[in-house]
Amino acid sequence: MATPPLLFLLLPLLLFILLQPWTLQLVLSASIVNYLPGFQGPLPFHLETGYIGVGESEDTQLFYYFVKSERRPDKDPLLLWLTGGPGCSAWSGLVYEIGPLNYKIEKYNGSLPKLILNHYSWTKVSNIIFVDSPVGTGFSYSKTSSKNHWNDFKQLNDLFQFFKKWLINYPEFISNPVYITGDSFSGMIVPALCQLISNGIKESTIPSITLKGYILGNPLTDHSTNQNYKIPFAHRMALISDELYKSLENSCQGEYKNIDSNNTKCLKAFQYYQKGSIHEWLRCNHDLGDQYKVDIVSSFQYHVNLSAKGYRSLIYSGDHDMGVPFLATQSWIKSLNYSIVDEWRSWIVEDQVAGFTRSYSNQMTFATVKGAGHTAPQYKQKECFAMFQRWINGKPL
Structure with a gap:
């Protein structure tokens, strides 16, 4: 029987994938979600959920939500988003912070909560993978004792494997600009994961993606x-x-x-x-948070290393956050000792001061969000979206 033309054309690509050191046996468990309880009608955006197994025998199953960009999915940046805690579900980031849905705020009458569209979702201009991590968070689980997975380095290794497998499952996004992102406790994990991925690209243990940098909101950096x-x-x-x-x-x-x-x-x-x-x-x-073992007491050195490699970064802080005060964030940024290229000034949204910002020669931008608490987009969605959109497009805040 003659080989079908399309398969014949794909054979060199298949051979290339099989010969790469990052090739793994994959079992894809994903579903496209068109309807959600509490939301009227079909979802007007692409939402996909699924599990990716990591670790030996794929004992750890990490759950994710993937939302495609509503603008140009094939060109727009790909964000890997980690919610803090440790132990806070990715649903928190998706519905309360930067995702395409919000709960409708109204007096509770015992019925199912209503979901409405977030007109300031970061998915307007980017693709986002929201991950329940570490295992034990949200819908992520372990087939064995999950307590063995509750530490920083195990979480990093699991996330590295997760992202590697996700990229192999979705090769159409390998050429997109990539940013590792998150908030709160993720300030300890995101810089380390960004460095791990950067090293993996150099060592060919992960697909050769275009890693551009990282974004952190209200980030814990030094315990x-x-x-x-x-x-x-x-x-x-x-x-x-x-x-x-x-x-x-x-x-x-x-x-x-x-x-x-x-x-x-x-x-x-x-x-x-x-x-x-x-x-x-x-x-x-x-x-999970009570039993989680902290291996990384400070992520400062990861910022040093990533700055030396020239990665872009956006660090923002709600100026009413007492959990991770902007004073602490300002302090470690100053300790990097890079020169200022754009001095302290206000940034504006709709003729109103939205916060203050300063940029450094290591391509790091720091911004406060006026009137926002911990997880700033929850309090100031319009302002945080404007900040993100300007920065991701390479424009001044």
């Missing part, structure tokens, strides 16, 4: 120093009195992470500072 900036932030925001701030400053000497138990003055002042600051993050797996 120890982040805590020390919360009290100065609270003082700047007039949340604590001058007298209490002076007492904390004098008795604790700027160290609030590991307070000496013998320092009774510091302990007393710190306890007073903590009334009313306890809250619950309901969209996260708290059991």
Whole structure:
């Protein structure tokens, strides 16, 4: 029987794929979602969900949501998005932050919550893969004990394998510009994953994608120093009195992470500072967060390495975020010691100040989002979309 012409043309490509070191046996488990409970009518965008198995015997199954760009899917950037926590579902990023859907805010009457379109979704100009990671988050699960997977380096390895397999399953996106993105606790994971992928491209252990850089929102960067900036932030925001701030400053000497138990003055002042600051993050797996092993105490060195390689980066902070204060983010950015190419100035959306920004010679842009808290797009969707769209298109904020 004669070989069909199309198959004959594809044989060289198939042979090329089979000979690559990153070729793996794949089992694709994905579904196109046309309807969602709570949303009226068919979805006006392409949503796909599925699992990709990673690890030995694919014991770990990572769940993802993939939304194609509503503009030019074949040309627009591809974002891999990680929600923080650790243990916060990707659904949080998709529905509360940068995805194409929002919950309709109305008085709850016991019926199914309604979903509406987010007109400021980042999928207007980019393709986004939202991943439930680490295992135990959202719909991701392990066939064995998931607790063995609850640490930074295991999460990094799983994500690296996930992205490699995803690209092999979707070769049409290999030529798109790629950005590794996320917020909150993902500030510890995204830079390390970006470096791992960069090394994988060089070593041919991952398809040769066009990795352009990374984006981080309200990013945790250093576990120890982040805590020390919360009290100065609270003082700047007039949340604590001058007298209490002076007492904390004098008795604790700027160290609030590991307070000496013998320092009774510091302990007393710190306890007073903590009334009313306890809250619950309901969209996260708290059991996972409590048992998650932190291997990376600071992601600063990854930023150093990525800057040296010339990758672009956008770092933004809601200026009302006390969990990861913009003061802490500003501090580590300044510590990179790159020269300023665009001095501190306001950036504008619809004739209103949306925040302030500064750019550096390492292609890093820092921006505050005025009036936004933790996970800034949840509070200021229009402004964050304008920021993202300008930056991803290579324009000043």
